[in-house]
Amino acid sequence: MSLVDTHKPDPSRYARTADGKIDYAAYVGLTGSVTENGMTFDVRVKESRRRFGHLDLLCTPIAGTGERWVEYKNITLHRDPAVNTGLPMEKPVYIHNPNTNISLF
Numbered sequence: 001m002s003l004v005d006t007h008k009p010d011p012s013r014y015a016r017t018a019d020g021k022i023d024y025a026a027y028v029g030l031t032g033s034v035t036e037n038g039m040t041f042d043v044r045v046k047e048s049r050r051r052f053g054h055l056d057l058l059c060t061p062i063a064g065t066g067e068r069w070v071e072y073k074n075i076t077l078h079r080d081p082a083v084n085t086g087l088p089m090e091k092p093v094y095i096h097n098p099n100t101n102i103s104l105f
Contacts, residue, residue, distance in 0.1 A: 015081035026081040
């Protein structure tokens with residue numbers, strides 16, 4: 001019988017505040033990609049939370065409807081705040097379609 005090797009959490013993997021706590025607000029408004037059942041789709045993060053020691057992100061599709069909590073490890077953020085890329089943080093972009101009178105961010 002083989003043993004399961006559980007990896008220890010990497011604290012540098014998450015965006016942190018100046019006092020060292022996870023910066024949940026840093027994830028709100030970011031975009032990313034989720035792959036599930038052979039499909040990849042782009043999402044925008046609406047909220048973040050801690051759930052039993054895991055970082056969850058509430059995501060909504062860029063095109064389409066609905067929302068779902070996705071564990072951080074299962075999403076590829078386009079500009080992850082935990083990775084210092086030297087690029088400015090992504091800001092929401094507001095798009096208005098005059099044909100449908102719908103605004104998206």
